[in-house]
Amino acid sequence: MISPWAVLAGGVAAAGLALLVSELRPSPPDLGQALDRLHRSPADRRAEQEGQRLSWYDRVGDSALRLPGARIPHQQLALVGRTPARFMAHKLLFALIGLLLPGYLLAIAAFSGFQLPFVLPIVVAPALALLGWLVPDAIVSAEAKEARTEYLHGIAAFLELVALERAADLGPAEALRRAAAVGRGTVFRRIRDSLERAATDRLPPWDGLDALAAELGLAPLQDVADIMRLSGTDGAAVYDTLRARARGLRGELLSADLAQANVDSERMVAPGTLLTLLMTVLIVFPALYKMMGSA
Incomplete structure (x- = not known):
């Protein structure tokens, strides 16, 4: 009982x-x-x-x-x-x-x-x-590592979109807002919030990106702010600069993915070797046992 x-x-x-x-469980956002x-x-x-x-x-x-x-x-x-x-x-x-x-x-x-x-x-x-x-x-560190990778992928896409908007002859501030309005993920939502916050405070949009980059610790986002600040204050042509920074960021992400794939492959060597050894023992042991018993 x-x-x-x-x-x-x-x-x-x-x-x-x-x-x-x-x-x-993640709580719903507070309005x-x-x-x-x-x-x-x-x-x-x-x-x-x-x-x-x-x-x-x-x-x-x-x-x-x-x-x-x-x-x-x-x-x-x-x-x-x-x-x-x-x-x-x-x-x-x-x-x-x-x-x-x-x-x-x-x-x-x-x-x-x-x-x-x-x-x-x-x-x-x-x-x-x-x-x-x-x-x-440890949980926050692991989640932040995944979130950082997601943010970097989003920033690479954001760089490409800003470059396309600038190629369409839009102003720097309008190009940032139009590019941020395209995406629907967390990265684009945070960028939109920072741009709207800067507009509410009557600050240039790149100042909002500066604050967001400092909050999240993301250097590529700081690069976007610096590039667009240069375009907004000096009128520099930044299309090629934005595309080059996007290519460089994608290359960094690809290199990190390849390094992680190599690490995962190396981790699979030990389990594969152990499984092969176990299969060898299971196949050889009956024969050896029979030979020793008959002797």
């Missing part, structure tokens, strides 16, 4: 796992934050409004931002579209899970009739909590 305590423990574990999955990006308000008023909009989960993460030694990867979070408060909330959640997991397993073992040393949670819990604290950093 199954113990009711085991059923209760399983239900609690399933509920915790469901809560963790629901919190890690208020999107409008706030387009229409800036004073810093103190905006901070007050954001504080009112934050959920309890994000408020806990926002309080954790002031912890000593807390390192916030702002550029990586900007690439994946995650707030520092949500990032710190994830770190606290994973650390809490690591801290409570050994005690939970000890309780499950006791209810099931197994005896585990009580010193186990004291020894293992701090190590698991530290590991859980570092897990969100």
Whole structure:
């Protein structure tokens, strides 16, 4: 007969796992934050409004931002579209899970009739909590690497579109806006937001690209801003420059893809060798066993 305590423990574990999955799912964009990006308000008023909009989960993460030694990867979070408060909330959640997991397993073992040393949670819990604290950093780093590649592909396409708009004899500012209006991905959406923000603040569009490049840490986007600034202030012909920068960026991306393919191919050597060795042993062993038995 199954113990009711085991059923209760399983239900609690399933509920915790469901809560963790629901919190890690990407949340839909907030309309208020999107409008706030387009229409800036004073810093103190905006901070007050954001504080009112934050959920309890994000408020806990926002309080954790002031912890000593807390390192916030702002550029990586900007690439994946995650707030520092949500990032710190994830770190606290994973650390809490690591801290409570050994005690939970000890309780499950006791209810099931197994005896585990009580010193186990004291020894293992701090190590698991530290590991859980570092897990969100690794997740954000991996997601930011993929997002950076996506952004670079989008910027290469954006360079080509801007060059075509300039070839159609459009002005630098209008060429940037027309090129950004073509795409529908995340990259083009962020570029459109930066251009609209600059227009709202009555700044040149390349200043908006400057701010976005600094926020995301993308040098190619800074190159676009510099090239178009040169065209807007000095009237320089930048068609060939834009096309050359797009070709160079695509070459860099292709080289990175080839290097990653070579690394993946090298990683497949060891599993393939092990599989070949295992097949050889399975084929040769019966024959050798029969020969040794007959001898």
